[in-house]
Amino acid sequence: MAQIVDTIAQAIKRADKTFFNENYTKQAQAVVDGLRKAGFEIVPVKPPEVLVEYAVENIPFGRLRPSELIRALYGTMVENCRKFVS
Structure with a gap:
């Protein structure tokens, strides 16, 4: 779990360098990309x-x-x- 939290934190930090960090979509995409790069995938609890x-x-x-x-x-x-x- 610590690896996931660290991956998310680093992705958000890299995502938006603006003063107010207002681009939440960009930050969210960076988190998803960071998780995938680290070998994780986001999947639903119940498969379709x-x-x-x-x-x-x-x-x-x-x-x-x-x-x-x-x-x-x-x-x-x-x-x-x-x-x-x-």
């Missing part, structure tokens, strides 16, 4: 049905250990979330 369907169609087939299946499913959903969530 279209993303679930996509993941079902794109997870690897065959025998996987449960941990491998979970990693593959998680990766597929997080990496493709921006395609299905606006």
Whole structure:
């Protein structure tokens, strides 16, 4: 959690050098960009049905250990979330 807070703080600091720091949209975009650059993604708590369907169609087939299946499913959903969530 400390890494996320630090990433957000640094992104806001870099986003707007004006005296009053009034461009909140620019700051918010900088936060999102900073989080993505640090390896994070912002995703909804409940995935949309279209993303679930996509993941079902794109997870690897065959025998996987449960941990491998979970990693593959998680990766597929997080990496493709921006395609299905606006």
